[in-house]
Amino acid sequence: MSFEPGLTDGPTSDEVVAADLAHVFHSWSAQGSLAPIAIRGGEGSRVWDHDGNRYLDFSSQLVNVTIGYQHPRVVEAVREQAERLVTIGPAAANETRAEAARLIASHAPEGFEKVFFTNGGADANENAIRMARLYTGRDKIISRYRSYHGNTGAAIVATGDWRRIPNEYARGHVHTFGPYLYRSEFWADSPEQETERALHHLRRVVQAEGPESVAAILLESIPGTAGVLVPPPGYLRGVREIADEYGIVLILDEVMAGFARAGRWFAFEDHDVTPDLITFAKGVNSGYVPVGGVIISDPIAHHFDDRVFPGGLTYSGHPLAAASIVASIRAFEDEGIVEHARMIGDEHIGPALRALAERHDVIGEVRGVGVFWALELVADRTTRAPLPAADVARIKSGLVAAGLLPFVADNRIHVVPPAVVTAAEVAEGVGIIDDVLSRV
Structure with a gap:
């Protein structure tokens, strides 16, 4: 060194x-x-x-x-925000928070106008699960064994790796195997076979669990901690089709893969798919200030126009975090x-x-x-x-x-x-x- x-x-x-x-x-x-x-x-x-x-x-x-x-622009933005207004609760309107949400939504697919801010990726997934259950009136969440979704109640049980096992206190979670051709669970010898057989496996799990009981399928667009498992062609598109067939919400976890990590604003952009909920954290501001969130498709967001969403956090959309997001996204845009x-x-x-x-x-x-x-x-x-x-x-x-x-x-x-x-x-x-x- x-x-x-x-x-x-x-x-x-x-x-x-x-x-x-x-x-x-x-x-x-x-x-x-x-x-x-x-x-x-x-x-x-x-x-x-x-x-x-x-x-x-x-x-x-x-x-x-x-x-x-x-990064000087992000550091300076946090400093300027601290001098102007260091904190404000989530019930108040705040210019910086609104601009952070607008910029995030501007890079999401069409039909995503609202952002719910959290303190990090785990509680982003926690609240996405809550939204899906409330929107569908169903309970079960299907996720993968090779996955990590965070260390809070439902997020850690949705996780598939060893960290789930000593923490299994949440209800209604089911796990499946996703595509991983190098160590295929499906005896596949090509990406096409791996996609076909992994989708068949997922469909059968949905059917066996009872589609009317499944609120959401929660997947990392690219499983990160589990091994950077880039999905084979057609897999995420096929998951979308299964979700649509059975009225299931598709949540794509972009906490690790989103905001430039996969060379796109969102990793799912390479896979011809649009989810219903997008969770984010990490790269949105590079962790300069703790933050995460859920980007909500319009039908789910409007579901709560006349219904109370029973969730919130004291530091949701904290101004220092929002300032770091605004500066980060503008630097991403201006600096390519x-x-x-x-x-x-x-x-x-x-x-x-x-x-x-x-x-x-x-x-x-x-x-x-x-x-x-x-x-x-x-x-x-x-x-x-x-x-x-x-x-x-x-x-x-x-x-x-x-x-x-x-x-x-x-x-x-x-x-x-x-x-x-x-x-x-x-x-x-x-x-x-x-x-x-x-x-x-």
Whole structure:
């Protein structure tokens, strides 16, 4: 990793980590085995610690710092809003909040005029589920096993991975398998077969559960934490058709995939589908201030014209968050950040990762789009046996030691840098991965 002098005044990294571990209770962790990096600052696609060590961030923290660190327009917008009005409750009308909602809706499909703001992605999905149940008068929510929708009551039970199991307190949730050709649950040997059989499976689950009991199908447009599982052609369109056939609300979770991550404003734009509810967070303002929300199709929004929507949050549409959204979206538009994300994926990240796979047998598959990619690591390409956790941990440690912050999940390295990453930074980061895979 590189070292930069002049960044070392104040406490050392060890001192900050010690203070953190003494008082901060960390998420998804056994508290006694933590070794966090003490990040002091950042700019663009790089961060640095209190000792002056610099890192190239290929994780975007939790796949959310899409616009990069310390974007001046966003920082300035938050500062200006704080000087003008630091907070106001959701019952009041607020100019900045209204403009944030207008800008979000302007990039949604036609027929989406209203935005319900939340504090993050989990409660966005929570409220989308609530809207679907109230709109349909039904109860059940169908989601996928390979999914993550957040850590609140219904959202964590809609989640399909291991985090659901110790948290199953919400009612009315059913899970299915979605398409994942590399590890097909359907014995498929082509994308077309995988689509056809996954849709047949979903249809049969709907029928077996009783279509009249199903309020919504909730899917990540591209499952992110589960492995950047870009759906094969026709799958999301087929889900839409099943939902329409049975009067089911389609909720597409764009919390991770939306706002430039997949090289589009919304990932579903590549799949000829329009949902009924769109949930968002992360990339809409790169996490500069906590925020999320639901973009509501007009029929569902108008359903509550004369009915009370029984949901709300004290900080819904907080002015500081709204200001960060306005500045982020305007920067996306003016600086071509969404288009840059698509280009950098098509012309640099994708080709570089595929070339990497040709040099390393430990890479079983490369998949992704935009600045949203995954390397699936295997012990054997023929059997596709996942690389053991101990080996993955050694690779992760090697990457960090070499100055690259990776997003590692199960047997995968997710290559998810900020959307403003440059071609030179892509080459640098992939070069580090190449070197570490050669040594570890």
